[in-house]
Amino acid sequence: MTHPVDLPVYADILDAAKRLEGKAVETPLLRNDRLDDRLGAKLFVKAECLQRTGSFKFRGAFNRISRLSDVEKERGIVAYSSGNHAQGVAAAAQLNGTHAKILMPADAPRSKVEGVLFWGGDVVPFDRATENREALGAAICEAEGRILVPPYEDPRIIAGQGTAGLEAANQLQALGERPDIVVCCAGGGGLIAGVGMAMRHAFPDVEIWAAEPAGFDDHKRSLASGRRETNERLTGSICDAIITPTPGALTWALNSTQLTGGAAISDGEALDAMIAAWRHLKIVVEPGGVAALAAVLSGKIDIAGKTVCVLATGGNVDAEVFQMALARA
Template sequence: MSSPLNPPSYSDIADAAERLAGHAVRTPLLRNDVLDERTGARVFVKAECLQRTGSFKFRGAFNRISRMNADEKTRGVMAYSSGNHAQGVAAAARINGTTAKILMPADAPRSKVEGVKFWGGEVVEYDRGTQNREEMGRAIAEAEGRVLVPPYEDPFIIAGQGTAALEASEQMAEAGAVPDVVICPAGGGGLIAGTGLAMLHHHPAARVWAAEPVGFDDFRRSLASGRREINERLTGSVCDAIITPTPGELTWSINSGQLAGGAAVSDDEALAAVAFAWRHLKIVVEPGGAVALAAVLTGRVETRGKTVCVIASGGNVDRAMFARALESL
């Protein structure tokens, strides 16, 4: 990759997988009879909620930070995140011998803030409704000489996230399965960009769908219009992990050409998927990480009679939110 603005390729994902070996968890690909019966499909769930730091974000953060030189590590990294990227960056920074300062929204789940602090990250709060985290992050990085590690607008980040789907493809092959449909949560678009690159390399006939919260379905609307759409609101969903203003410029350049469409699910549907995952898959998934599962359970994406891969992207949920989800049972 000659420029940070160049989109990654499949070979970059394969390279990231080698770099992550021994550091990232090869998370399980789960099956469940109740899920198959309810959907009429053969569904495989990639449990990235069991990844190091509780989400796929560790993959991209480690792939990016592990490539820093000695001088850059001395200066440290700067990031902005609602919580999962924050934890991934904090962990990757510590493992690679550098420091991390991270902008997090004041309403971020306490579990995510505590996760960042566990790894030694310094948290700076901002108001996601009135302040621009990108501008604030760049200003701090420039003032302190830190290396900016964005949540999705970076080819090394995207390539690292794509290793989750590369693993899922390998695991499905081990089970003798070929995916017809792949459904992935979409915020800024880094995970789904890497997912599409990895899956379509091995399974070019597969259809990759974005799953998002209602009211924050900028990818769904962008795919329909052919241009990057902007969400009207910046807050107001239980799916805090995937609330972003608009698809990233770099991620849109990839996703606009490889996604079949988008599906929007309500907060109640996301919470019901959290409860389903706990009851039947025996995993803890946060609402934003459960939207792809919700899209299958609600039929927002047609999957009957098909082989489906669902990405459960994160499990960092506060106790009160998890209790609220279980009330739907």
């Protein structure tokens, strides 16, 4: 396999952590005795749903945008996202004195659109089933001279996301814990690439598992085949935050060597995990953001007798969707 020349390394995560100091929230590592008893394992949940803008995405966006030159900041930013990267980019742009224009699917959750508008970003809707967001973004860049900040195919984005894993590793070490398994959601693969790098540095033997929606389990299938697989559909899961066509080229170069396996969860399992997080951990997590916890709670990964760290990656959920979860409870 040939790898891109600009793969991030562990030192880039350390550098990103310094840049994010005082900007990003150091999110807590949560535990619950009832969940441990139910699972027969020791479970730690990294609550990135409590991060600035409500998801881990702020980390990578700020690490990338804060490095722009003054001339580039004057040109402005363009990004595409179903919502969490959009909010992270909009916030990081405002904090760094530039402006963001965000391409968002027309069916993006209302709470995520409102978050972008709050941070001063402009929202450009598109149809994710019929329009190509990369092509639309490239057209805006060409017409307006803006700088593209992609959701995952960027070494500084990956390094920024990896600071969530760095924090979790430091928190676990402070508690005297060594995880056997780390479970993280995977869309384009930027977060799990950075988290995997940070966790493997601290705990070389740890297993890294990807959690994805059923029907959009491109990482799981790619690990099985040894090549990047593509999903047949572009829509059709409640986990809007982690629906992507295929693993990124840059992220796959890391994930193909770091990941142990993948687990695919149903919409119902995501909703059930949302309720478990609310009931036992007292946090609100969106469907895509709770995928890792859902994979563990549904038994998709064997964790019996092990120490496990999962990431709850986003909490930007509309009331109607949360009510769907409550109805199942």
